[in-house]
Amino acid sequence: xxxxxxxxxxxxxxxxxxxxxxxxxxxxxxxxxxxxxxxxxxxxxxxxxxxxxxxxxxxxxxxxxxxxxxxxxxxxxxxxxxxxxxxxxxxxxxxxxxxxxxxxxxxxxxxxxxxxxxxxxxxxxxxxxxxxxxxxxxxxxxxxxxxxx
Amino acid sequence: xxxxxxxxxxxxxxxxxxxxxxxxxxxxxxxxxxxxxxxxxxxxxxxxxxxxxxxxxxxxxxxxxxxxxxxxxxxxxxxxxxxxxxxxxxxxxxxxxxxxxxxxxxxxxxxxxxxxxxxxxxxxxxxxxxxxxxxxxxxxxxxxxxxxxxxxxxxxxxxxxxxxxxxxxxxxxxxxxxxxxxxxxxxxxxxxxxxxxxxxxxxxxxxxxxxxxxxxxxxxxxxxxxxxxxxxxxxxxxxxxxxxxxxxxxxxxxxxxxxxxxxxxxxxxxxxxxxxxxxxxxxxxxxxxxxxxxxxxxxxxxxxxxxxxxxxxxxxxxxxxxxxxxxxxxxxxxxxxxxxxxxxxxxxxxxxxxxxxxxxxxxxxxxxxxxxxxxxxxxxxxxxxxxxxxxxxxxxxxxxxxxxxxxxxxxxxxxxxxxxxxxxxxxxxxxxxxxxxxxxxxxxxxxxxxxxxxxxxxxxxxxxxxxxxxxxxxxxxxxxxxxxxxxxxxxxxxxxxxxxxxxxxxxxxxxxxxxxxxxxxxxxxxxxxxxxxxxxxxxxxxxxxxxxxxxxxxxxxxxxxxxxxxxxxxxxxxxxxxxxxxxxxxxxxxxxxxxxxxxxxxxxxxxxxxxxxx
Numbered sequence: 001x002x003x004x005x006x007x008x009x010x011x012x013x014x015x016x017x018x019x020x021x022x023x024x025x026x027x028x029x030x031x032x033x034x035x036x037x038x039x040x041x042x043x044x045x046x047x048x049x050x051x052x053x054x055x056x057x058x059x060x061x062x063x064x065x066x067x068x069x070x071x072x073x074x075x076x077x078x079x080x081x082x083x084x085x086x087x088x089x090x091x092x093x094x095x096x097x098x099x100x101x102x103x104x105x106x107x108x109x110x111x112x113x114x115x116x117x118x119x120x121x122x123x124x125x126x127x128x129x130x131x132x133x134x135x136x137x138x139x140x141x142x143x144x145x146x147x148x149x
Numbered sequence: 150x151x152x153x154x155x156x157x158x159x160x161x162x163x164x165x166x167x168x169x170x171x172x173x174x175x176x177x178x179x180x181x182x183x184x185x186x187x188x189x190x191x192x193x194x195x196x197x198x199x200x201x202x203x204x205x206x207x208x209x210x211x212x213x214x215x216x217x218x219x220x221x222x223x224x225x226x227x228x229x230x231x232x233x234x235x236x237x238x239x240x241x242x243x244x245x246x247x248x249x250x251x252x253x254x255x256x257x258x259x260x261x262x263x264x265x266x267x268x269x270x271x272x273x274x275x276x277x278x279x280x281x282x283x284x285x286x287x288x289x290x291x292x293x294x295x296x297x298x299x300x301x302x303x304x305x306x307x308x309x310x311x312x313x314x315x316x317x318x319x320x321x322x323x324x325x326x327x328x329x330x331x332x333x334x335x336x337x338x339x340x341x342x343x344x345x346x347x348x349x350x351x352x353x354x355x356x357x358x359x360x361x362x363x364x365x366x367x368x369x370x371x372x373x374x375x376x377x378x379x380x381x382x383x384x385x386x387x388x389x390x391x392x393x394x395x396x397x398x399x400x401x402x403x404x405x406x407x408x409x410x411x412x413x414x415x416x417x418x419x420x421x422x423x424x425x426x427x428x429x430x431x432x433x434x435x436x437x438x439x440x441x442x443x444x445x446x447x448x449x450x451x452x453x454x455x456x457x458x459x460x461x462x463x464x465x466x467x468x469x470x471x472x473x474x475x476x477x478x479x480x481x482x483x484x485x486x487x488x489x490x491x492x493x494x495x496x497x498x499x500x501x502x503x504x505x506x507x508x509x510x511x512x513x514x515x516x517x518x519x520x521x522x523x524x525x526x527x528x529x530x531x532x533x534x535x536x537x538x539x540x541x542x543x544x545x546x547x548x549x550x551x552x553x554x555x556x557x558x559x560x561x562x563x564x565x566x567x568x569x570x571x572x573x574x575x576x577x578x579x580x581x582x583x584x585x586x587x588x589x590x591x592x593x594x595x596x597x598x599x600x601x602x603x604x605x606x607x608x609x610x611x612x613x614x615x616x617x618x619x620x621x622x623x624x625x626x627x628x629x630x631x632x633x634x635x636x637x638x639x640x641x642x643x644x645x646x647x648x649x650x651x652x653x654x655x656x657x658x659x660x661x662x663x664x665x666x667x668x669x670x671x672x673x674x675x676x677x678x679x680x681x682x683x684x685x686x687x688x689x690x691x692x693x694x695x696x697x698x699x700x701x702x703x704x705x706x707x708x709x710x711x712x713x714x715x716x717x718x719x720x721x722x723x724x725x726x727x728x729x730x731x732x733x734x735x736x737x738x739x740x741x742x743x744x745x746x747x748x749x750x751x752x753x754x755x756x757x758x759x760x761x762x763x
Contacts, residue, residue, distance in 0.1 A: 050303040053330055073219075076329045143308035145329045146219050 034115045034133060041118055041129045046138050049103065052130065053077065056101065060094050062086075064106040064113035065136065073146040075105070075139060083113040088124045095126070103130040108137030158440045165428050172424040179420075180413040187409050191400060192381050195355070199383040199398045202352035210321055210345050211310045213256040214338040217249065218308065218325035221265070222336050231267065232333040237275055242267065246278035261344030263320060267327065268335040272297060275334060282317050289337065290315075292389045293324050297335070306330060311388040312342060318361065319343075319393040343368050346385075346394065353398060360395040367394075377403035442466035446474055453477075458485040491623045498616050501576075501595040504624070507588040508715030509534040509543060513620070521576075521595060523569035528691055531703040533714065538593075539565035539573065546580060546591060566595065571695045581617055585624055592620055658710065660751050661717040665707045667744040668722075668729040675738035676729075680704065687728045689721055719755055723748065 037043060044052065052059060053076075061078040063070050070080040081090055083106075095102055102121060106114040118129050132138075140146065221227055227245050230238060246265045249257075264281035268274055272294055274287045288294070290313040297305060309324045321342045326332035343359065350357035350370035356378065359368040378399035385394040442465070449462040458481055464474035492515075495502055501521040504513035511532040519526050522537060534542045545562060560580040565573050579594045594616065672683050680701055684690035690704040706712045707722065726748045733741045 047303045050306060050330060054303075076223075143215065143310075144306055145222065145308075145326055147223055147329065148216070148219060 031110055032112065034109050034112050038115060038118055038122075038129075038131060040122065040127070041131050043131050043133050044103075046132070046134060046142050046144055049075070049105075049132050049139075050144070052101070052103065058100075060100070060102045062094075062102060062104050062114075062117065064104055064117045065111075069107070069136075071149050073136075073140070073148045076145060076147050078105075078147075081117070083117040083120070086117050086120055088120075091121060091124065091126065098124075098126045099128055101128040101130055102126060103132055105132035105135045105139075108135040109133055111135055157443060158436075161435055161439075162432070165432055169425060169428055173421060176417045176420045176424075180417050183416070184409050184413060187405070188379070188402070191402065191405060192379065195353070195381040195398055195400045196383050198353050199349060199357075199381065199396055202349040203346075203383070203385050203396065205352055206345050206348045207310075207312070207321070207342070209348070210260055210340060210342060211323060213260045214310070214321070214323035214340055215308055215325065216256060217254050217262075218323050218336055218338045220254065221249070221338075222325045222327050223329055227267075227336075228328050228333055231269075231275065231327060239276055242276040243279055246276065247280055250278060250280040259345075261341040262338070263341050264337075264339040266337040266339065268337065270332065270334060272335065281339070282315075285315055285317070285320075285339070289324070289335075290322060292387075293322060293337075297324065306332065312385075312393055313389065314387050314391050314393065319387060342394075346396065349396060350398070355401070356399040358397040358399075360397065362392050362395060364395070372399075374399050375401070375403075377401050377406075438467050442470045446470065446477075450477060453481050458488065488623065491619050494619050495616065495623070499596060500616065502592065502616065502620065503537070503595070504583065504585065504590060504592045504620060505534050505542070506585040506590045506716075510714055510716055511537070512585060512590070513623070518595070522566065528703075530718065531691070531706070531714065536702070537567055539567065542580065542591060542593070546582060564593070564595070569693065571693075583617070583621060583624060590624075592617065654715065656754070657719060658713050658715070658717055660747075660754060661707060661719055661722045662710045662713050664722045664726050664744070664747055664751055665704075667740065667747055668726045669708065671733055671738060671740040671744045672729050675733045675736040675741055683725070683729070686732075687725060689724050689728065719751075723751065723755075726751075 049061075053061070061075055063074050063078040063080045064083045064086070065080070066082060067080060070078075074080065079094065091102075104114040104117050104121075106112075106117075114131060114133075114135065118131055121129055224245070227242075230241050230245060246267065249265065250262065262281075264278055264285060266274060266277040266285075268289060272289050274289075277285075289297075290311060292311050292313055293309050296309050296311075300307070306326050308326075310322070311324075312319055312321050314320075319342060321340050323338045325336050325338070327334040327336045346359045347357060347368055347370035350372060356372035356374045357370050358366055358374075360366050379402045381398045381400055383396045383398065384392050385396055387393040442463075445463050446466075449460060453460050453462070461478045461481070462474040464471045464478065466474065496516040498515065498517065500515075501517035502513075502515040503511060503518045506512050511529045511534070514522075514524070514526060514529045516526075519529070524532065540562075542564075545560060562578055562580065563575055564578045566576050567573055576595045579596075581592050581594075583590050583592045669680060669683065672678055673680070678686075681692065681699055684692050684701045684704050690701055693700045693702050695702070706714060707717060726744055730741060730745060730748070
């Protein structure tokens, strides 16, 4: 009885594992692009990001990538908050004023983290949201200054 | 070389051979060019691989220098040393710039750091590390300076990389802003690329040698170079386009050469086999549809030309040959009809007409003559003028030709004629000299109507002229087609015009007489039979009844060299000898053995003469 149950569980586990592997492979093949636009959100290029930062030193820049990625290099002055961990309290702490400009970025056009963070911020009532859609990929390709910790 | 001596077959074979040789030469050339092209492609390919690998190598260097530049560019100590608003503390600056040389940095072992220099925003040199070459100059490389100068606002924050020519040789620099997004100056990280160039070989998995542009070897990787390695040179240019390094990559072409040789052999062999089989097939087709029909036509035509007008040329063949054969057959029909017409004309004439050649042998009798003399038409070929006339015709003609005796073109005379049965009768005759096979012969017209001289009217003369003309036409045609006239079929006369024919004819006559005598001896001794029995049993020789006595007049001529015809019928001699040998099969007489040997020799002689005659 026990043996039979163990065999059945083991088989199920194998099937699930194989299914996961296949699905991850398919996901990798079909990894979606970030949306081209998000309503009421300003999309900017790397150069515009620099101009905005230089023009508004108080502007909040949020890096939506993982911590490890952030530590390898990020835009000067950026705060690392992973999209899944972004909470309204964190955002309130960074910017109590919901009309203040907040810039989000992640790894690039195939990264959905920053768009997810923006959608959250938008749902929480933040109005001046700026999206650097090209993200880290565009920044490093243009060999712009990075900060490593 | 005369074109007539070339046959279609030999020309075609020669052309095909030339095509075959050309195919072989071309395939060998193609093989060589193919090999060279493959090598060129390989070299070109490796050259591009080296180019890509060198770019990859520079990218790796670039990443390292950028990382170092960013690290130092955000160093607060360095920024504060520069951005004080007061004159820069040079010692402090040099100390900070020397720090990476002393304490190392991430990726220290991956690049050969030569120098670190700091510029203000106007690109003026503020300070540089003590470590590294001293005389690099006070200015930024022109290529980098131009780029920075031409950039506007935020673009100036982008790092710039360049391979440039310094007084110490090619160096690689990365210029980054010092101070991050709010720069207070620029930081230049200078490395020696020679250190990283062997990485190209590691990327391409091939041995590489690095040379300066002056040709001096300055670096290499660890991979060994063998005789099977093909050097491929690539020039790495500085960012401004100046040649910086010569990189020789070595591709192992042993495997490639082996495969190319194999491919070359297979390709050439296949091509040649295909070409040769195609040529052979074409040759077979030519032989089947061209050579064989032409050869058959030629054989038929030659036989027809030699008088066998009853034959036709085989018209089975390609359209052109079919048309040719039909045309030839049609022409032959016309010739046959015309010849028959001529002969019929002569046969229909009231006169007895006989024609003799230069040797007084009869060559033609019309029907009037055969009935007048009592001989069958096939018997005339064994007759000469002495058999038919008591007078010497040649002598008569000679006398008539003497000046003053007669002015007439023909000789009117009376001749004593000998009938086959032996009785002699008188007949008036007109003798004309005629051309027989290019030699002087004569034609005799015998006619009872000529008895009365007064009856030899103008009308009769005209008729005789027509007869003579007809005979001349027949003889002229027989000159090229001896088979037309029964008396002209002999071998000797065919070659009469040849200079060699005299001796050949003489030799032939001697052999004919020899063979005939041997045959008769064998017949008489081994079989115990008579000459008359030989003539009767063999049915080769006619038996005449002369005053109630059977005689073998013609056979007798072939037994005596003095009276043997000038143009003996050699086939008769051969037939007689074969008949005797056949009859004497059971016996083993010495004479028969001798006859057999001589017959073999005679056949060879005949064969030789016929071959030369052709």
